[in-house]
Amino acid sequence: MPVLVASLMVASASNFYNDFDITWGDGQAKILNNGQLLILGLDKASGSGFQSRNEYLFGKIDMRLKLVPGKSAGTVTAYYLSSKRSTWDEIDFEFLGNLSGDPCILHTNVFSKGKGNREQQFYLCFSVDGTPIREFKNLESVGVPFPKNQAMRIYSSLWNADDWATRGGLVKTDWSQAPFTASYRNFNANACVLSLGYLLVAQIHHLQPPGQILGSQMSLIQQVKRGCNG
Helix, strand or coil, X not given: CCEEECCCCCCCCCCHHHHEEEEECCCCCEEEHHHCEEEEEECXXXXXXXXXXCEEEEEEEEEXXXXXXXXXXXXXXXXXXXXXXXXXXXXXXXXXXXXXXXXXXXXXXXXXXXXXXCCEEEEEXXXXXXXXXXXXXXXXXXXXXXXXXXXXXXXXXXXXXXXXXXXXXXXXXXXXXXXXXXXXXXXXXXXXXEECCEEEECCCCCCCCCCCCCXXXXXXXXXXXXXXXX
16 A cells, blocks of 8 residues: 655544535434534434545544433444455444443454454443553464554444344334434544545654553553443
């Protein structure tokens, strides 16, 4: 992949009209507030989803996400990055719907060169703003592929998965609560962007050296793994 070094700060003044396309949903997804708010919706007829216009490789991506409130059992709000090759890279975050009062379950997975099966699940009882929850180490030296060569788009979707999402599928979606909605604000990508086959290398600010997890961050990761009773 050719690399073009450029002084570039990506999406420093983000606007959903400029940065994302709604890709499906039969009118369930909307961009509001002059591009500062994006809402995904789900009813019995359809879920919805969007994707970024840019493809990213390396950097820090922020999005403020408000999950489906109340009785969200059976729903899944997926937020992930993915490339589109046959041997693709992907980083998944899936927030599983729950009954009111239950902790939020976050299901994560990492695909590299088309190989996944690296699931980890977390029970979240607090906001994770700025809190690391998982480290995926580069173990290419022992033959484990690492997602570092394929630029990825950002995707998100809200959909019905009541055959498995809540308590293994025992709790079904309560359609009397529909439409279900998830909302997105404050997108920012301090990252390198693929453009016309070139990787535009951003001046990435305020990031620690790549591959490093600080001791204080590792302590937070362990706290998250212990869950709500930790």
